[in-house]
Amino acid sequence: MNFKDMDVVSIRDFSREQIEEILERSRQMLPYARGEKISKALEGKILGNLFFEPSTRTRLSFESAANRLGARVIDVSQTSETSMVKGETLADTIRMVEAYSDVIVLRHPHEGAARLAARFSNKPVINAGDGAGSHPTQTLLDLFTIEEELGNIEGMNVTLLGDLKYGRTAHSLAEALTVLGAKLTFVAPETLQMPKETVDRVKQLGGSPLITSDIEGIISSVDVLYVTRIQRERFPDPAEYQKVAGTYRVDREMLREAKKDMIVMHPLPRIDEIAPEVDSTPHAKYFKQAFNGIPVRMALLTLVLGVEV
Amino acid sequence: MNFKDMDVVSIRDFSREQIEEILERSRQMLPYARGEKISKALEGKILGNLFFEPSTRTRLSFESAANRLGARVIDVSQTSETSMVKGETLADTIRMVEAYSDVIVLRHPHEGAARLAARFSNKPVINAGDGAGSHPTQTLLDLFTIEEELGNIEGMNVTLLGDLKYGRTAHSLAEALTVLGAKLTFVAPETLQMPKETVDRVKQLGGSPLITSDIEGIISSVDVLYVTRIQRERFPDPAEYQKVAGTYRVDREMLREAKKDMIVMHPLPRIDEIAPEVDSTPHAKYFKQAFNGIPVRMALLTLVLGVEV
């Protein structure tokens, strides 16, 4: 398989084999990501970070990944500054960044922006989130974390918990997990359940997700508890929000029924969804998950730039 | 000729021979600018980017140029952050950046700021635009683009089109083109024609520019069509703006009468001055022109830092 010059727009663009190859490459990247080994694989390469909305974690993670491999980063993330304010089209902005770099990382508030950018750029474009669209590097680091922690994805009971309606992360992840053979449970208040479109797609891909609003009833069979934030703004009634937030808050109490090696994940930043008391339990893997953004992005950068490590 | 430790404040500071040497050095930089060859010529050097107003293209272009040669960049472009807000003088700010870097790139809203900065700094200062003053690296990359595309500047019919009154780019370029032997045409609505001062200076330098408001009448003899933006704010009457903008908009229709190898240039960003349909014609050189900012700035950095490549 050859990833050279590929754009990374959506996780859907990758076959199961390609995803596995990326995860394998990510594993090779671990000692470099930790700074235990030094690589100059990307020396002389420039990554152009083009962020039309802030996303500190994603931006820094790409910066760190590039730097760990000897590449340099130029940053167009001060969005108020970009020529866009003067009325420049995305196509022209992309051509500018393309002229100054070897690979473009794009974050954009509008769905479809990454696909459009990829069409205008001769250099590879990596989608770092485009509105309600995709965020494939987040999905890949989630998959990598499960495989690293549990040794396998196939057959695992992965429970997505929280706001599954608006949480973009959950949609792509559900599809990709199904492709890789995980068993899914969707736990959310009724008004925030997984959209029919995603449920249908999971079924088409061969999955048969369990859909419920009751976390207590299923917690003992979960291998991966993937928590997403429930935003206060989704509820017209504050009392309703409080009730829901309380029910789904992960704390030591909730974890008492969990399998010993169940892992808790969260795309971060978290607010109240996971109690700080969980941090010191062996279940807590969300900080490691954040770190895993580095080896996964290193893997993608080396693959699309066609560089051996 | 020795450029070491020279400040680059105005294109007027350079003789024809010096300009030609810079263009020659720029040509040598092309494979490094494209990332085809890797150079560490500037390893260990630090470029201090000091931007008192945003200019994404210029800033990124310097960053990319420095990085391609192994230098590092420190960035004082978040203007709201600088100590200036606390009342520090430009002289003190320059001395700070000087202490932390080997070459200073200065963008400033006020004419004369670069000359002042150069006086206070023992490290070379490169003017990246100072208000209505100069923007010599823009002029150099424009000259480089013409020479690269047409093989020569001397004798070429270069037509400057658009807002020639307020467009700083046009003034310096007109002078430099005259020094290098090009024949000039100034096409603008009467209220936005080239200022008498610049016309006089072009004549002093031996030029005899054709001044007109009619692009259709002269398009067939043009070698280089250099388009600049006409800002809506220049017109008290919106209807008047619409008429002018329409007349000077470059599209396939206008280009039908053009020479086959005429090139269209634009300092970018563009809004409506050039129709997107022009992008795919062989005339369109504005994206290549933007890219040319890299080799030209690489050339200047290596020259003022006294480094062989």
Place this chain on the structure above:
Amino acid sequence: MNFKDMDVVSIRDFSREQIEEILERSRQMLPYARGEKISKALEGKILGNLFFEPSTRTRLSFESAANRLGARVIDVSQTSETSMVKGETLADTIRMVEAYSDVIVLRHPHEGAARLAARFSNKPVINAGDGAGSHPTQTLLDLFTIEEELGNIEGMNVTLLGDLKYGRTAHSLAEALTVLGAKLTFVAPETLQMPKETVDRVKQLGGSPLITSDIEGIISSVDVLYVTRIQRERFPDPAEYQKVAGTYRVDREMLREAKKDMIVMHPLPRIDEIAPEVDSTPHAKYFKQAFNGIPVRMALLTLVLGVEV
């Protein structure tokens, strides 16, 4: 002595011997800080700059120090952008930066933030100023400047002038100077004199500071005149401010009585506290002092990362 993995939170954490070792290492860094020698001692390392309030000089100085030694810098200084705005705790933000870098430089508006950060991070944390708390790298570069310029700190008459009540710099410096055996004079208007707490601590450490509001009376015996800014906001009455600012303004007139080799220092930026006419006298060392931030921060980075140079 081993500094590896140490946090640098307060100058009080260091013994006299440790301070002297840092200053000695700083001296070794000078040729690298000036760019005369090139070192790759920190190649492969990443410094995470986490600035919750702007401080251009400190940020750039760390960036330059890291870059001069081959490290890379990732920057979370666009504070409006960080996840903090979404309600993330400092602990979680620190864990994020920790995952992406090898050493964290933290600037924070609240006293105690650096100590807290150090507790949550497994990577070394360097305090770049936390509110009314400490700013140990500023103190170290001040000490280094005195030793470099006068050859010694012990026995020197160091006069702190200006706002000694609110000027954080002055408090830590007074303590550290006493530890290193300097003799102190505090010159300030009565309402802005050194707080009793700091005076007491200086005395506990064996010092016996002279406290006065009269600079003219003591100028002839001063070895180091350390000037700090008096902020207009401290005075309810503008006339009172004008009088005080005038009295303490350092100019050639005031320096007429000074020792030939007395040095004038200032943490910068300055506004009116030192007349520009002083810049060209041999007394003026404030720009050199700013430069000294580089070798001192290089020294700290190499020490806490356990790297030989």
